[in-house]
Amino acid sequence: MKIQPVSYQLSSDEIQSLDTDILVVNCYEEELSPDAKALDAIMNGELQALLDSGEITGKTGSIFPIFKPVNLKARYLVMVGFGARDKASIESVAKAVETATLWAKKTPATNITFSILSNCGKKTYSIPKIIETISHATYTFNDYKSKKDEQHAQTYNINVSTITDEVKSAFTYGLALEKGIDLAKDLGNTPANHLTPTDLSDVADNLARKYDNLYCKILNDSAIKRQGMGAIVAVSQGSVEAPNFIILEYQGAEDREAAPIVLVGKGVTFDSGGISLKPGAGMDEMKYDMCGAATVLGTMQSIAELQLPINVVALIPAVENMPSGSAIKPGDVVTSMSGKTIEILNTDAEGRLILCDALTYAEQYEPKAVINVATLTGAIIVALGHIPTGLFANNQELADQIIESSQATSDRVWQLPIWDEYQSQLDSPFADIANIGAGRAGGSITAACFLSRFTEKYAWAHLDIAGTAWNSAGANKGATGRPVGLLLDYIVKQSKA
Known part of the structure; x- marks a missing residue:
């Protein structure tokens, strides 16, 4: 702080x-x-x-x-x-x-x-x-x-x-933006032993207690199982920390039934890779694997501060990915909330597993749009470095709106394709879909292709922030709070549409 x-x-x-x-x-x-x-x-x-x-x-x-x-x-x-x-x-x-x-x-x-x-x-x-x-x-x-x-x-x-009304409004906006970014950075920088899935749920609950238009509901391990979220259960089963599914609803529109924008944040509070264990060097930075969740919570705080006239829902699957005797194994097959079965070829491709259940859960809101934010792939760093966030979408109008906000806020994104030609890399002889593509080529694209299989009922965009959510270098090491600024600008524009 x-x-x-x-x-x-x-x-x-x-x-x-x-x-x-x-x-x-x-x-x-x-x-x-x-x-x-x-x-x-x-x-x-x-x-x-x-x-x-x-x-x-x-x-x-x-x-x-x-x-x-x-x-x-x-x-x-x-x-x-x-x-x-x-x-x-x-x-x-x-x-x-x-x-x-x-x-x-x-x-x-x-x-x-x-x-x-x-x-x-x-x-x-x-x-x-x-x-x-x-x-x-x-x-x-x-x-x-x-x-x-x-x-x-x-x-x-x-x-x-x-000091005009425009200036006053911009100043108020800036203060709200700062609060959201600071929260996202604080959460990202908090050590994993002090920010478990339960702790992350408490943050969301405290936000709801602070702001009148925010409402929080937490699904615990049992409730997650009752929902049929088999992919979330599979990722979390190797850890002594129980998973939580965080639902944070902001109701600001005059019509409380108006279709909301849904923000989905990856909340892996620590990612060891599971049985497909990551190399030891740099593993401390896997506390940042919940930066998608942190970004979404920070954005929700800024929205509540500004009391925007729009309905927004945040969905955060919060888990640890750990190796143990109870952990999922390469070759296991699990059933997602959608009913699709998934062959686990690599347990370190866990983010897409918890996100797919969250994306299915989002269907019930009949959303205007869904944007998921995740430190999803190291491949996006190979492709784009640490300057832009990777953008994927099944709806070009939504992608263009996000690009417009990225340009306005200098929170850069770069759109990559999710063409049908990539989908076949996810074929599995034993399940409906494999959780990684065949080979390393286009890894961030095949990850997005995996998510797209669960987003066919609404306009959806995916922001891969693995290269932009934190800095690794020396004194500047730490969470960046990106892309709170981009998301807030997008939400504000949608509230005026």
Whole structure:
């Protein structure tokens, strides 16, 4: 969790009169921004001179701090680069804010003001992106450290020319988005011995207690069996931790019977691989195999914060995948909730098993659309690396809507096919379907093909976040909270449709 107390405020003061510890203003490679030009006029042309000399470059993410700037009240003026004027984007905003925030964290400053919105286009996206980026830069998870870093409180001000209804709405949206992302990151980073399927269920239940429009129901092991969810039972049977099936319903539409959007999140709180045991190196990161569930819960919190006029259902199968004498074995055949039988060729392909029962359960809602989110395959990392999330869909209109939200929020996705030609790789001589394809080629596609067999009654999309749900590198290791931003934007747009 965030150990550095951070708060946010809106302001509309004239930039020349801003009384703040750190004032952050942007510039471009070719010229000063309008705000920077206003400051330059009372700083005797110093900023333009620095830009002309090349000391201020304006390159994307560059930073140039000026201590006690002439004729300004701010203790520091920090110039951040947006790159070339005609190429500036929401990514430019994010990079500039990240650079400035990381610099400000190292100072004793308690009040930081960003005045970078004069040429940022739609504030609808720029203001939430500023809040989101500050949140990422100030986030630290040290719940399990005996000695916690002591940090001073910092207030981040977002300065605009006029505080309009649009600005207020964007600011409120940004705060709700931050809460959802923080929850997703906290859950992802929590060790598996402190976040069992039961613990994950408690998180959902606590959300329902906090928000009036959220309703939670938990199916325990016995109820899961009564539902005929044989695939979930099979995955969980090797662990001493019992499975749970989490149902979290948000009812915000005026018509309570209106078709909901269903979000399905993979909740494997630890994935050893089962009998098909994973290599030991990096296995600690398999606590992140519930990041799909974390993302869905974070999105539901943001939706409830905003009180959106739409119905949304979250379905989360929560299990551990462990090796033991009772674990499923390669070659076993199990019966899913749909009635389809599945040959288990690899017990480490467990995510698709628990998801297939959840996707079948979703049918009863007669949903407007279903989106499942899962750290499903290592193959998606081979295909796309760690930049975009993999997108698969049986409905192109839904896929296009998700792509639109990904572009608007800079939470990138890339669509891959689920053509019929891939389906034959899942053929089994002993069951209706095998849980992995024949060979490693196209592994993320055949996994999506498997899920598609259980989504024939509604519009469905699958987000494979195995490459984007967490970072593995050094000091930046940890959950990213992706794709809460994308999902929230999509839900908001659907609430207005």
